Amino acid sequence: MTEVIEPAIETVTIDVVLSALADPVRLTLVRAFDAAGDWACGSDVVRSTGVTIGKSTLSHHIKVLRDAGLIRTRVDGVRRLVMLRYDDVERRFPGLLALLRGDGRAAT
Amino acid sequence: MTEVIEPAIETVTIDVVLSALADPVRLTLVRAFDAAGDWACGSDVVRSTGVTIGKSTLSHHIKVLRDAGLIRTRVDGVRRLVMLRYDDVERRFPGLLALLRGDGRAAT
């Protein structure tokens, strides 16, 4: 099997999504996956962000994001590739991804 | 003085907003204030939602929402009136309020 179970986007609530995005590490992950654009190895991505966490912690965050319907996981040999569910997320929560990558970060 | 200090909307980051909205009680509060449409007493609003919390807890949540730039507080005699910062929030985080009141709640 090369696919990992993920919730149907219709069953995902905005409440769960907000809880998932509330954590700074997960928010960084989502932005990094968004910057990657397509399938990327979670370990490589987190390494590129400069965030230092254990692999068990990363596995935990990946699971939370997957349960929140934000990402999709595929098995590729010994490693797992992750990708944002662009279409699903945009259809169910229009404008959400734009808010995350928007300029609502720095202050003026 | 009839106004309570609130952060300039430009200084508010999406990270803080997401953290503020991650709590179920605060999310309920925002939706209730949104449904109210204009100035409303926090105690009355929370009572209408059926949520039962102490007044100190409510005061805490109101402060978190205010620091997140989502609501505005005005002093009216012995009570404080609260209102969503519709224009500011919509300008800084377009589509955010729509996401909260959207149908991203129930599953089909």
Added chain:
DNA sequence: CGTACTGTTCGACGCGGATCGAACAGTACG
């Protein structure tokens, strides 16, 4: 088969935050 690597699972730990009650501040009113 044995080794090496990636990632998951399972307990356990620690901290931040939600919650409460009590005390205090400010206003309205008689």
Added chain:
DNA sequence: CGTACTGTTCGATCCGCGTCGAACAGTACG
């Protein structure tokens, strides 16, 4: 002034969750 009411502030408590390490599972490769 004294009483009553609303809301804030301050400690204290409690619990969820992020974090880690160790053990385990699955794959690749010689």
